[in-house]
Amino acid sequence: MSAVALAVALVGFGVVTGVASGLLGVGGGIMMVPFLTLAVGLSQHAAEATSLLVVLPTAIVGSVVLRRRGVGDLGIALRVGLAGSLGGAGGAALALSLPGHTLRVVFAAFLGLVGLKLVHDALRREEAGT
Amino acid sequence: MLLRSGVAPRTSRSLVSLFRLEPRLVAIGLLGGILSGLLGVGGGVIMVPLLVLWAGYEQRSAHAASLGAIIPISIAGILTFGVAGAVHVPEAAGLACGSIVGARFGAGLLASIDERLLKLVFGAFLAAVAVLLAVRT
Numbered sequence: 001m002s003a004v005a006l007a008v009a010l011v012g013f014g015v016v017t018g019v020a021s022g023l024l025g026v027g028g029g030i031m032m033v034p035f036l037t038l039a040v041g042l043s044q045h046a047a048e049a050t051s052l053l054v055v056l057p058t059a060i061v062g063s064v065v066l067r068r069r070g071v072g073d074l075g076i077a078l079r080v081g082l083a084g085s086l087g088g089a090g091g092a093a094l095a096l097s098l099p100g101h102t103l104r105v106v107f108a109a110f111l112g113l114v115g116l117k118l119v120h121d122a123l124r125r126e127e128a129g130t
Numbered sequence: 131m132l133l134r135s136g137v138a139p140r141t142s143r144s145l146v147s148l149f150r151l152e153p154r155l156v157a158i159g160l161l162g163g164i165l166s167g168l169l170g171v172g173g174g175v176i177m178v179p180l181l182v183l184w185a186g187y188e189q190r191s192a193h194a195a196s197l198g199a200i201i202p203i204s205i206a207g208i209l210t211f212g213v214a215g216a217v218h219v220p221e222a223a224g225l226a227c228g229s230i231v232g233a234r235f236g237a238g239l240l241a242s243i244d245e246r247l248l249k250l251v252f253g254a255f256l257a258a259v260a261v262l263l264a265v266r267t
Contacts, residue, residue, distance in 0.1 A: 006224075007224055010221060010224030010225050010227075010228070011224055011225070011227050011228040012228060013225065013228065014224065014225040014226060014227060014228020014229040014230075014231075014232065015228035015229065015231055015232040016228075016232065017225065017228070017229050017232060018228060018229030018230060018231060018232020018233040018234075018235070018236060019232040019233070019235055019236040019239075020232075020236065020255070021172075021174075021197070021229065021232070021233050021236060022197070022232065022233040022234065022235065022236020022237035022238070022239065022240060023193075023236035023237070023239045023240050023243070023248075023251070024174065024178070024193060024236075024240075024251070024252050024255055025174050025177075025178055025192065025193030025194060025195070025196035025197040025200075025240070026171075026172055026174030026175050026178065026196065026197075026200075027166070027171055027172015027173065027174050027200045027204060028171075028172065028229060029166075029169070029170055029171030029172050030169075030171045030172075030175055030259050031259075032225060033169070033170055033171065034262065036221065040221060042218060042221065045216050046216045046217075046218055047170065048169065048170020048171075048216075049170065049207075049208070049216035049217040049218070050216075050217055050218040050219075050221050050222045050225075051170050051171065051222075052166075052170055052172075052204050052207040052208050052217075053208055053217050053219070053222035053226070054222050054225040054226045054229055055171075055172045055200060055204040055207075056200075056201065056204040056205060056208060057226050057229070057230055058226070058229040058230060058232075058233045059172065059197050059198070059200040059201045059204060059233075060201055061230050061233040061234055061237070062197045062233040062234075062236065062237040062240075063194075063197050063198045063201060063237075065233070065234055065237035065238055065241070066194045066197065066198075066237050066240065066241060069237075069238070069241035070241075071190060071191070071194045071240065071241045072190075072191050072193075072194025072195050072197075072198065073191075073194075073195070074194075074198045076151070076155070076195065076198075077194065077195040077196070077197070077198025077199045077201075078198055078199070078201060078202060079151055079155075079159075080151065080155050080156070080158060080159035080162075080177075080195060080198075080199040081159060081162075081163075081198065081199035081200060081201055081202035081203045082159070082202050083151070083155075083156045083159035083160050083163070084159035084160060084161075084162045084163030084166065084173060084177075084199055084202065084203040084206075085163055085202045085203050085205065085206035086160065086163060086206075087159065087160035087161065087162065087163025087164040087166075087167065087203075088163035088164065088166050088167040088173075088203050088206040088207050088210070089163075089167065089206060089210060090160075090163070090164055090167065091163060091164035091165060091166060091167025091168040094164065094167070094168060108260045108261075109260070111175060111256045111257070111259050111260035112256075112257060112260035112261075114179040114183075114253075114256055115253045115254065115255070115256030115257030115258075115259075115260055116253070116257060117183075117253070118179070118249050118250070118252060118253030118256065119249075119250060119253035119254060119257065120253075121249060121253075122246050122247075122249040122250040122253060123250075
């Protein structure tokens, strides 16, 4: 990929990630890490680190917009995150000692179940509502 | 009822009372943080479902809380990885240019979207991520 094409791809993928991040309240790393490893060719470690550097400004901008619109309680959210930052240090240490394969399988199963439950709930409520 | 307010003894000056948060919220933050450290993601994919299904948050509030919590969590991750020298700044800058614009739009959408539709979109998103992860492993 040429430098220009790479830049365009990065910014374009950034826009998509940003929309998903703001709308869904996620960091977007779950999309960026595969993109950075598969399309840009970074190592897994570098992709994770780089992804987090994008997650931070994205979360700040999204939170500022939500605060302005009066959605949620940023004070509580930040304190939840403070607890989370302790977990983050522990998680990084754990990552070094666990096989990544096992981790990914468990995580994928968890997300699949939760995703199905949410879709199921939404559809059932739609039926009940009409 | 009269005794209920203010009389509950604070038996321990634990981390929980320091944060003045429900233990469930602390646990959710910790889990999100651990996931973030493990996989280099924000942690929202685990925090949002737990906030809704376990802590009883409304869908919209859960997404907003998750996004705010990601701020300190990602700072911790960046510092950890930064020490290891793994951060690629040019790639991050390119992505961030786009994501900041996108986040303004996305967050505005979150503020106004129908809750049921939000639940549907998020459910589909999680299912897609699960498939993506399964394919990669």
